[in-house]
Amino acid sequence: MNKKTQRQIFDYLEDNGVTDFLGVPDSTMKYFIDQGLKKKKILIATREEEAIGIATGMYLAKGLPLVFMQNAGFANSLSTIASLVQLYQIPIIFFIGWRGFHKNDAPEHIKVGKIQPELLKALGLRAKTISEENWKKCCDWALLNAKKSIPCALIIRREFVD
Amino acid sequence: MIRKEAIGLIAKRLGNSPIVSANGFISRDLFELCDKPSNFYMIGSMGLSSSIGLGIALKNPRKKVYIFDGDGNILMNLGSLTTIGTKKPKNLFHIVFDNGVHESTGGQPSNSMDIQIDAIAKASNYTVFRTSAAKKLQPILDKTKKIKGPILLLIKVEKSDNVSARVIWEPRIIKTRFMKSLNSSLKC
Numbered sequence: 001m002n003k004k005t006q007r008q009i010f011d012y013l014e015d016n017g018v019t020d021f022l023g024v025p026d027s028t029m030k031y032f033i034d035q036g037l038k039k040k041k042i043l044i045a046t047r048e049e050e051a052i053g054i055a056t057g058m059y060l061a062k063g064l065p066l067v068f069m070q071n072a073g074f075a076n077s078l079s080t081i082a083s084l085v086q087l088y089q090i091p092i093i094f095f096i097g098w099r100g101f102h103k104n105d106a107p108e109h110i111k112v113g114k115i116q117p118e119l120l121k122a123l124g125l126r127a128k129t130i131s132e133e134n135w136k137k138c139c140d141w142a143l144l145n146a147k148k149s150i151p152c153a154l155i156i157r158r159e160f161v162d
Numbered sequence: 163m164i165r166k167e168a169i170g171l172i173a174k175r176l177g178n179s180p181i182v183s184a185n186g187f188i189s190r191d192l193f194e195l196c197d198k199p200s201n202f203y204m205i206g207s208m209g210l211s212s213s214i215g216l217g218i219a220l221k222n223p224r225k226k227v228y229i230f231d232g233d234g235n236i237l238m239n240l241g242s243l244t245t246i247g248t249k250k251p252k253n254l255f256h257i258v259f260d261n262g263v264h265e266s267t268g269g270q271p272s273n274s275m276d277i278q279i280d281a282i283a284k285a286s287n288y289t290v291f292r293t294s295a296a297k298k299l300q301p302i303l304d305k306t307k308k309i310k311g312p313i314l315l316l317i318k319v320e321k322s323d324n325v326s327a328r329v330i331w332e333p334r335i336i337k338t339r340f341m342k343s344l345n346s347s348l349k350c
Contacts, residue, residue, distance in 0.1 A: 051213075
């Protein structure tokens with residue numbers, strides 16, 4: 001996804017109610033994160049599960065947090081999403097970079113990338129894959145879920161190999 | 163002093179201040195001794211009480227937030243000490259009840275006896291206190307009133323066979339009553 005769109009997505013989510021942006025960086029969404037860093041709106045955690053914990057606290061204190069991560073980190077977080085986010089119904093918006101979407105991606109991303117849609121399905125976490133065309137609609141969908149106390153995920157594909 | 167005694171001595175002095183308590187026996191002790199809406203009991207997601215406490219503390223800078231953590235719990239999320247030390251919330255009070263074992267799972271060693279959790283916290287910008295004496299708890303709590311966080315109090319406790327009752331509240335109830343309590347008064 002191009003630079004400009006990633007920055008627009010950050011601004012759009014911020015303007016429409018997301019109060020806190022935190023997580024573990026992923027190159028797939030580096031301009032999204034950079035936009036937040038420029039505005040001093042980003043908290044970088046040491047691990048994805050830590051970020052989910054902090055976001056939970058922020059929600060309890062009336063925030064509407066977004067947690068960004070790579071899909072490798074999403075796979076790390078399955079148990080925390082099930083036993084904290086879903087068990088307590090914490091409406092976090094997950095923003096997940098999808099490595100391994102491209103079949104020529106680096107070898108460590110192939111397996112987890114391949115099972116990414118199945119992991120989301122098995123967990124029962126609502127998700128939409130965003131594109132240059134549909135991102136605004138997907139963001140509105142995620143914000144609506146959050147307002148209804150339902151956690152959900154926006155997936156951003158890694159469409160290039162470097 | 164066993165963990166339950168230490169938890170009771172501290173919890174009864176905290177009024178309606180928010181407490182995030184770690185999963186396992188720590189939450190069960192707190193529930194049995196001093197159940198209040200301002201307690202956020204964790205059921206599962208081991209290691210994350212300090213992270214949840216950080217999130218609350220950052221959003222409520224004028225309210226003191228207490229974390230009741232265990233040695234096994236904090237060792238599972240040591241990165242949390244560095245994130246807390248980076249954000250430096252003045253209102254975060256992190257208490258680690260360290261019995262050296264994973265008591266909730268049968269008393270297996272946690273390895274905390276061979277390292278210094280308080281020294282790691284100190285290197286991560288916390289102000290730290292350590293004690294194993296029940297009579298020192300009140301003087302330490304008094305002293306910390308004048309000190310800015312993040313504060314870590316490491317309490318060395320004895321192992322015990324005591325098992326407290328399970329938290330009876332469903333997770334969604336724990337959440338809603340905690341949020342109501344947290345957001346009803348901005349100061350405490």
